[in-house]
Amino acid sequence: MSVVGRxxxxxxxxxSALVEGLSDVxxxxxxxxxxxxxxxxxxxxxxxxxxxxxxxxxxGVDVESVVESVRGMLWERNLLRFADxxxxxxxxxxxxxxxxVADEVFRLLASGWKPSPAQVExxxxxxxxxxxxxxxxxxxxxxxxxxxxxxxxxRMLRARGHKVNVRFYINDMGRQVAVATLGxxxxxxxxxxxxxxxxxxxxxxxxxxxxxTHNSIDAVEARRKxxxxxLDDALSALARLKEKGPQDYFExxxxxxxTLRDPxxxxxxxxxxxxxxxxxxxxxxxxxxxxxLEGFKETLSRFGVSFDSWDWESxxxxxxxxxxxxxEARKSPYFTLHKGAPALDLPRVIRELVEADTEVKTKIxxxxxFDIPPLILMRSDGTTLYTTRDIAYTLLKFREAGAxxxxxxxxxxxxxxxxQLKLSLLALGYRKEALNLVHYDYEIVRLPGRRMSSRxxxxxxxxxxxEEAFQRSYREVKERNPSAREEWVRDTAxxxxxxxxxxxxxxxxxxxxVTLDVEKMLNFRENSGxxxxxxxxxxxxxxxxxxxxxxxxxxxxxLDEGLRRDxxxxxxRFPVVSAKAADDLAPEDLASYLLxxxxxxxxxxxxxPVIHEPEEPxxxxxxxxxxxxxxTLGAGMNLLGVEPLPRM
RNA sequence: GGGCCCGUAGCUCAGCCAGGAUAGAGCGCCGGCCUCCUAAGCCGGUGGUCGGGGGUUCAAAUCCCCCCGGGCCCGCCA
Numbered sequence: 201m202s203v204v205g206r207x208x209x210x211x212x213x214x215x216s217a218l219v220e221g222l223s224d225v226x227x228x229x230x231x232x233x234x235x236x237x238x239x240x241x242x243x244x245x246x247x248x249x250x251x252x253x254x255x256x257x258x259x260g261v262d263v264e265s266v267v268e269s270v271r272g273m274l275w276e277r278n279l280l281r282f283a284d285x286x287x288x289x290x291x292x293x294x295x296x297x298x299x300x301v302a303d304e305v306f307r308l309l310a311s312g313w314k315p316s317p318a319q320v321e322x323x324x325x326x327x328x329x330x331x332x333x334x335x336x337x338x339x340x341x342x343x344x345x346x347x348x349x350x351x352x353x354x355r356m357l358r359a360r361g362h363k364v365n366v367r368f369y370i371n372d373m374g375r376q377v378a379v380a381t382l383g384x385x386x387x388x389x390x391x392x393x394x395x396x397x398x399x400x401x402x403x404x405x406x407x408x409x410x411x412x413t414h415n416s417i418d419a420v421e422a423r424r425k426x427x428x429x430x431l432d433d434a435l436s437a438l439a440r441l442k443e444k445g446p447q448d449y450f451e452x453x454x455x456x457x458x459t460l461r462d463p464x465x466x467x468x469x470x471x472x473x474x475x476x477x478x479x480x481x482x483x484x485x486x487x488x489x490x491x492x493l494e495g496f497k498e499t500l501s502r503f504g505v506s507f508d509s510w511d512w513e514s515x516x517x518x519x520x521x522x523x524x525x526x527x528e529a530r531k532s533p534y535f536t537l538h539k540g541a542p543a544l545d546l547p548r549v550i551r552e553l554v555e556a557d558t559e560v561k562t563k564i565x566x567x568x569x570f571d572i573p574p575l576i577l578m579r580s581d582g583t584t585l586y587t588t589r590d591i592a593y594t595l596l597k598f599r600e601a602g603a604x605x606x607x608x609x610x611x612x613x614x615x616x617x618x619x620q621l622k623l624s625l626l627a628l629g630y631r632k633e634a635l636n637l638v639h640y641d642y643e644i645v646r647l648p649g650r651r652m653s654s655r656x657x658x659x660x661x662x663x664x665x666x667e668e669a670f671q672r673s674y675r676e677v678k679e680r681n682p683s684a685r686e687e688w689v690r691d692t693a694x695x696x697x698x699x700x701x702x703x704x705x706x707x708x709x710x711x712x713x714v715t716l717d718v719e720k721m722l723n724f725r726e727n728s729g730x731x732x733x734x735x736x737x738x739x740x741x742x743x744x745x746x747x748x749x750x751x752x753x754x755x756x757x758x759l760d761e762g763l764r765r766d767x768x769x770x771x772x773r774f775p776v777v778s779a780k781a782a783d784d785l786a787p788e789d790l791a792s793y794l795l796x797x798x799x800x801x802x803x804x805x806x807x808x809p810v811i812h813e814p815e816e817p818x819x820x821x822x823x824x825x826x827x828x829x830x831x832t833l834g835a836g837m838n839l840l841g842v843e844p845l846p847r848m
Numbered sequence: 849g850g851g852c853c854c855g856u857a858g859c860u861c862a863g864c865c866a867g868g869a870u871a872g873a874g875c876g877c878c879g880g881c882c883u884c885c886u887a888a889g890c891c892g893g894u895g896g897u898c899g900g901g902g903g904u905u906c907a908a909a910u911c912c913c914c915c916c917g918g919g920c921c922c923g924c925c926a
Contacts, residue, residue, distance in 0.1 A: 290869090538924090543924095567850090571851080611920090612921090712854070713853085727873075734886080738885080739885095741885065741886060744885095795873080
């Protein structure tokens, strides 16, 4: 059995055999071999390369005999006809044989085979939670990065053969939702009605009311305390917000908040009553949150992102799940009182359950000299805290879906919180869950010079960026296809826009802080989603003009030279590359691979005509190669949410 | 104050976790290529003290230590 997984194509089969063979002979982990067996820096060293001497010298095995054993293994599986092995300066270099590989590929294509990620031999159940934006404002580009990454991860894991359950956590119990609700309560209007008056999507109406209410409260409180700086900030935010909505509604919120004796207290009271499930707060809050969610769903569906379940934070409380968790916590040996409040003694958890447990210690990294206070579970007034509810939610994710692994796609700013979550699970005896909870962290998207702020109402909405991208791609598509149907032009332009934005958010490494530059994001040239779509369309165009391909008439020798051979081998790496990208939760690796493949294809495209090739066996071979490239690009693009376009 | 992430070409980044074969792309800039499968393309040129300094190693962009710059996190907020 191999960690590479199953695939019918010769490259995947050779890869799989090499990983098993090297792992056996050298006595090292298959995963490690998989990581290191890669294309060498230069073509002349072959198609794949592995630093044998590094391990052979360590384990005292003779390098030559390692290569011989591996060669024997390939021979047993009848794979030596596809690849040569050579030992060169301490590296095991693999050279694929173009003609025999091509012959096999033609056979596969003739039988209807399509490129896809190598299939895992032991499928797991994954839960991927992503986006989970607070329902108080439209989705902005920060959420878009989260949604792009989360959705791509889900698609990749699913294609790899795992069972994947995708979830959105609705934080409706926070202060922010309560603030927005207070605003609507003062207005006495429903979010939907206000959206109609403002002629915007419901999430924009909620966002505006939230920001006006929040800053009104800030202004009132700051004035009372004599905090001039906060007051100035709030007033300037209000001045901007006044321009963005109906005057009378603006005034009504502002004066309504001003007449409250204790605005902060009103918000707290609203939160408390909501947690208890009391009317009318229960209906009011839900109505506001639902309006925002309605806007989210519209945006997400345009963005190509979908969810299997929407989990309300409040349901966790109302169903008694949070209360039961608190009961469990009280019985835990790590339960303690901190400043009089019920808490978990996390410093002790680190000493006793992390430091003393090798597996836990290697999987849950505690920073050196790390100082962490006990985690408070409940306020003195008896209401619960976010983290407590999050512990309950984590358990729900594991239980409800029967998950082996839960992946939380959450910003890097939540690292400490996610660590506390894992430590809390350990404290409550959920060791397996703690070890299989993955915080997929990524750096936030910043605006040039500052971070986005929904409180100040400063953010770049995803809808706006998509609209801008659409305008640009519409002009280009129209220009290139002057006689095309309007409906087709709009549809195509829209897919190009989504492809551009999604790819731009997925391609950079997730730990690089992304400073938002809409201009760059909408550059449709190389290194972009539209570049992939364009390349796909070019390949498809050749095939449409070529017509029927007789794969069995194709000449295998034709793909045994130069660019054609390299292109074929590179395309055949897709099953393995996409499999590894899924295992590593690394969409950016797949993105880089697709760009490289597209580059190679475009270079070949210039100099080697397909449909004008006079010799039929040669032409069919070239067309088969184009088929392989097109379908490989298409499969990869689908995994990243960049829709392949037959024409553009 | 403590901790974490980032720093590679004018700009945006890959390579770092798992040290090894002449540090790679793209954008930009300069110069070429559309009677021929879509020029969102191709070809050529330009461009690097891998933030700085020590150390480990036969070998360091990669590992360790110190420093500098930018960001983030340390609540009975979410």
